[in-house]
Amino acid sequence: MRTLKYAILGLVNRRSMTGYDISKEFGEELINFWSAKHSQIYPELKKLLDEGLVEYKIEITGDVLEKKVYTVTEKGRKDFLVWLEKDEKLEPPPKDQFRLRSYFSQLMEPSVYQKLLESQLDQRRKKLAKLNRLFLQYQQVPPFGSDKFGDYSVLAGARFREAAYIEWLELCLEAVKAEIKEKEK
Amino acid sequence: MRTLKYAILGLVNRRSMTGYDISKEFGEELINFWSAKHSQIYPELKKLLDEGLVEYKIEITGDVLEKKVYTVTEKGRKDFLVWLEKDEKLEPPPKDQFRLRSYFSQLMEPSVYQKLLESQLDQRRKKLAKLNRLFLQYQQVPPFGSDKFGDYSVLAGARFREAAYIEWLELCLEAVKAEIKEKEK
DNA sequence: TTAGTATTGTCCTTAAGGTTAAATAAGATT
DNA sequence: AATCTTATTTAACCTTAAGGACAATACTAA
Known part of the structure; x- marks a missing residue:
């Protein structure tokens, strides 16, 4: 399109x-x-x-x-x-290599997957921190119609997105850590 | 790649x-x-x-x-x-048409943008509801290494993603509604 | 004077995605 | 028994999107 x-x-x-x-x-x-x-x-x-x-x-x-x-x-x-102004149907979810890896993660040693997760987490957290720094510029929501609304809106969206990704990574990490502990017994 | x-x-x-x-x-x-x-x-x-x-x-x-x-x-x-097992750098954020529209939203009448937002919200909420239904199958986190872990993991990730998108849409909707009220005065 | 930034472009390859075609199988219906 | 529909299976063809490589020239500031 x-x-x-x-x-x-x-x-x-x-x-x-x-x-x-x-x-x-x-x-x-x-x-x-x-x-x-x-x-x-x-x-x-x-x-x-x-x-x-x-x-x-x-x-x-x-x-x-x-x-x-x-x-x-x-x-x-x-x-x-x-x-x-066109109202469109949802796009298909975006392709995501790391999710693909996670889908097949059972084929890895838990410790290897743990490393991957930690690396991703680190990168995502840094990214979120950067977005947060940018976000500080806005004391309040700029009024719709003002020049800044677009910038603000997509920045806010990116923060939600990154935060959600981090939540997900943390959940995966918990699960792998639990598995590793289980094994040690 | x-x-x-x-x-x-x-x-x-x-x-x-x-x-x-x-x-x-x-x-x-x-x-x-x-x-x-x-x-x-x-x-x-x-x-x-x-x-x-x-x-x-x-x-x-x-x-x-x-x-x-x-x-x-x-x-x-x-x-x-x-x-x-390859540890890779973050991919660039996925392209998203609706975010692109939002970025330029100030060029629309607030009421038009409101309609778009409500339509997106409706679709996203339905999608999340579907994911939640699937999620109910899992009484608990399946152990890493089990067949089901991959399925569970990506499903959980999709839920986080959709929930975050909805949060963002709601925030935008609030802003537009505030603007419309402001105008009516 | 040299390194970095600005500026415009082409070429090539791969990825992605849509459309059409074509044949068979299996199950349901009349 | 004949027919209709839907699912299965493979494949070619065509267009756009994406991104890397190569190229060339000009300006700016240290």
């Missing part, structure tokens, strides 16, 4: 930007639920251009470096809004 | 099965964190065969219908175990 199309359209709708800027955006807040390499972005921008959904002006940085600054067209804005 | 390869190898390692059986497995517990269409499975099986990681025997159903029953080879089992 070409979702990248709408991610880009949405970003360019906020403010004019270059392909490089878009690329950077995917490395900031968006990274918690969307990403794309520049090798996807540039071809997609070209496509949007062909479809008349965006247009660009060339700006010169320094002496010669040409930047293509993209702006959304009226057609593009409409197209984006139609997508934005 | 050809994760489908390992998903299939893991399944076939449990018990011999046909492509069709594998296909069905992806529609059951696995569906909470992995899936694949048969149009991916058959080519992958052929590849695994070429690599000597699986082999098959033909069984006849009825008079003529040939079933290819796949079994993992020793080489395949080793390959699978190496993957299984």
Whole structure:
């Protein structure tokens, strides 16, 4: 369903930007639920251009470096809004390699699985701590309609998600530890 | 990293099965964190065969219908175990269309976003209820190493995930409702 | 002057997923 | 007994998504 199309359209709708800027955006807040390499972005921008959904002006940085600054067209804005307001069915649950490993975990030595779990936990906790630090910026929920609401909302969502993942890992870890104790008897 | 390869190898390692059986497995517990269409499975099986990681025997159903029953080879089992025990860095967060919409939600009328949120909530709650029903089967945590541990673990994980998603949706809904009330004044 | 950042792009491979086709089997119905 | 439906089984074909590798040039600040 070409979702990248709408991610880009949405970003360019906020403010004019270059392909490089878009690329950077995917490395900031968006990274918690969307990403794309520049090798996807540039071809997609070209496509949007062909479809008349965006247009660009060339700006010169320094002496010669040409930047293509993209702006959304009226057609593009409409197209984006139609997508934005669409009520869709749930997507299939995301693929998750670690869950796949856990599904087959009985084939490992408990101590090996324990190590994997601890490594995951460590990484997830660090990630959550980072999200929490970002979250501190918000003294209160920014009002819906304000610039900050989107950022706040997805950040809050990412925190819930990570916290839930950690809960799950802890549960698994408990079970493995119990097993190891059992064995020692 | 050809994760489908390992998903299939893991399944076939449990018990011999046909492509069709594998296909069905992806529609059951696995569906909470992995899936694949048969149009991916058959080519992958052929590849695994070429690599000597699986082999098959033909069984006849009825008079003529040939079933290819796949079994993992020793080489395949080793390959699978190496993957299984690998400690990997976190994957990038999964793409999520609804989060993307939320990120841009300020561009919608609050009432429109409210409808979207309520629809998502409805669907997620139904899904969680289904997971909870399945979860009732387990009186207690099955011991690690037992057949059921994998099933239990990923089911528990799916419950945490859905519950967290619902929490997030509720938080968003609160914010939008507050905004609507504010406006009415 | 050199290292790092900015900027735009192509090419190639694999992964993913949808559509269609085609044949047989098994069970239910008329 | 004939027929209808649903499940089983394998497979080709096509499109999009994703991500890594390669390439080239320009600007900025230490």
